Amino acid sequence: MFVRPIRRFVVTLVFGIIAPILGMLFHRPITNAINIIKHHAAHSKLSSAASMPKPVIVVGSGLAGLSAAQEALKAGATVRMLDRAPKPGGNSIKASSGINGANTQFQKAAGVNKDDLFYDDTVRSGGQRFKGAEGAVDRPRLVELLTTGSEGAVNWLVDEIVVDLSVVAPLGGHSLARTHRGAGKTPPGAAIVTTLLEKLNENPEFQLTSSAEVTSLTVSDGTVKGVRYVQDGENHDLEGAVVFAAGGFAGDANGLLAKHRPDLAGLPSSNDARPAPHGILEAVGAEFVDMDSVQIHPTGFVDPKDPAARYKFLAAEVLRGEGGILLSHEGKRFVNEMETREHVSKAIMALPPREKDGEIRQWDVTLLMDPGACAAAEGHLGFYLWKGLMEKKKVKYLSPEVVEAVDAYSALVASGEDSAFGRRTFGRWRLPAGEENREEEVCVGRVTPITHFTMGGASFNEKAQVLKGDKTAIEGLWAAGEITGGVHGDNRLGGSSLLECVVFGRIAGQQAAKAATSS
Numbered sequence: 001m002f003v004r005p006i007r008r009f010v011v012t013l014v015f016g017i018i019a020p021i022l023g024m025l026f027h028r029p030i031t032n033a034i035n036i037i038k039h040h041a042a043h044s045k046l047s048s049a050a051s052m053p054k055p056v057i058v059v060g061s062g063l064a065g066l067s068a069a070q071e072a073l074k075a076g077a078t079v080r081m082l083d084r085a086p087k088p089g090g091n092s093i094k095a096s097s098g099i100n101g102a103n104t105q106f107q108k109a110a111g112v113n114k115d116d117l118f119y120d121d122t123v124r125s126g127g128q129r130f131k132g133a134e135g136a137v138d139r140p141r142l143v144e145l146l147t148t149g150s151e152g153a154v155n156w157l158v159d160e161i162v163v164d165l166s167v168v169a170p171l172g173g174h175s176l177a178r179t180h181r182g183a184g185k186t187p188p189g190a191a192i193v194t195t196l197l198e199k200l201n202e203n204p205e206f207q208l209t210s211s212a213e214v215t216s217l218t219v220s221d222g223t224v225k226g227v228r229y230v231q232d233g234e235n236h237d238l239e240g241a242v243v244f245a246a247g248g249f250a251g252d253a254n255g256l257l258a259k260h261r262p263d264l265a266g267l268p269s270s271n272d273a274r275p276a277p278h279g280i281l282e283a284v285g286a287e288f289v290d291m292d293s294v295q296i297h298p299t300g301f302v303d304p305k306d307p308a309a310r311y312k313f314l315a316a317e318v319l320r321g322e323g324g325i326l327l328s329h330e331g332k333r334f335v336n337e338m339e340t341r342e343h344v345s346k347a348i349m350a351l352p353p354r355e356k357d358g359e360i361r362q363w364d365v366t367l368l369m370d371p372g373a374c375a376a377a378e379g380h381l382g383f384y385l386w387k388g389l390m391e392k393k394k395v396k397y398l399s400p401e402v403v404e405a406v407d408a409y410s411a412l413v414a415s416g417e418d419s420a421f422g423r424r425t426f427g428r429w430r431l432p433a434g435e436e437n438r439e440e441e442v443c444v445g446r447v448t449p450i451t452h453f454t455m456g457g458a459s460f461n462e463k464a465q466v467l468k469g470d471k472t473a474i475e476g477l478w479a480a481g482e483i484t485g486g487v488h489g490d491n492r493l494g495g496s497s498l499l500e501c502v503v504f505g506r507i508a509g510q511q512a513a514k515a516a517t518s519s
Helices: 003-026 030-051 063-074 105-109 118-131 139-148 150-160 188-201 256-260 278-282 341-349 371-376 378-387 400-415 496-518
Strands: 056-059 079-082 167-169 179-181 206-209 213-220 223-231 234-239 241-244 294-301 325-327 365-369 391-394 441-454 465-467 473-479
Touching: 056 063, 056 223, 056 496, 063 079, 063 188, 063 241, 063 496, 105 167, 118 139, 139 150, 139 496, 150 496, 179 188, 188 206, 188 496, 213 234, 213 278, 223 241, 241 496, 294 341, 325 400, 341 441, 365 400, 371 378, 371 441, 378 441, 473 496
Parallel strands: 056 079, 056 241, 079 206, 223 473, 241 473
Antiparallel strands: 167 179, 213 223, 223 234, 294 441, 325 365, 365 441, 391 441, 465 473
């Protein structure tokens, strides 16, 4: 690896010593010797660059890109990662509920001895999309890879990357508890991303360039050969196999989101405002599917200090999974909180909306957790309480309507039957009904539906190759993460975003490295 640089250094050093001597002995100008040195060094550098393998270029530094980078490095490739943001992590670093895994060691330790329902849960959540044959994408095969690869994905993060994922919780739309997070206070997205970044940065063959926006892919004879990017106002070209993992378009409110879902105008979002990267893939012939499938997450926090803010922190689904309930503006339960995100969001949006906070469309819904649920989600609550998004209140200080709802739900949990809405799992809720709970503290916050995730994106295959409309692959181009479409259909299960990033990111990195090291 270091032979050529050392050889160039030795040659330069020797010529540097000899040049003055030659000048004195033969009365030749020293500048002639220096010119010889420069010519030799330039020739050596060009020859070296021409013979060195091209890197794997990873566009995007979220979990899909990081997973691809790690696998490419393991396969012997060098990796250049480009991200338009000044800091790495993408939306993955914000992920708050965890990563799904079926039949893992931690799931079994939590009492789930067999999980053969993950595929069915994913297809059911995906809805009508799985009944059609839209586009080039093979949905059943992709879901099979996602679900059967979930145990390996969790094991990879735990054993190779050394991330704690020992806590397993149920989320909405899942038949069983299968969403993994750590036991500490760091949210799972941040824990996974920061640990993986640290590991990558230890490898000298990895280089991350931030504030570098890819503007186009370079193509020759139908094959992607590299990228063009802008940094500090200057254009740069980089050659290599490309893994595109630049994320979705939920933050592109005035672009693709407005084009494909104009009915969502005015909804706040968990995504930072930014233009979508999809046009870069479109320019090289990529096909897109499910572009009107945009996930509305039912619970984004309304900050009492800035209720009209367009950007909202996500109220993690695990808050409901551990026992939290949702109450309407009248203080009443109105939905099975453990249903799919799509179902819960629709139930909220069927309620009377709150008067517009400026240009933002919002609803007045309360998320309430009893002491048992609060303790189980302590790692999340510390941040929410610190930000003022949630607060602790004694039951006796709640409104009479809410106290009545709390008592009714506590009695329901004790009976084990929710005849009104069909909730089957109650998390860690332990609050008794009646006067004995009045001195107990509960955690409360206001939430509203937000645009969160885009299920639509580029068609791709089981090798993570980006596809054209005729189902052929675009050579030299792979993709993973939210930029892709076809895996989730109409609605994604909570915990499957990070999973998708790991499963298909790893495949993309392996395949791109194979191409890069064999060229």
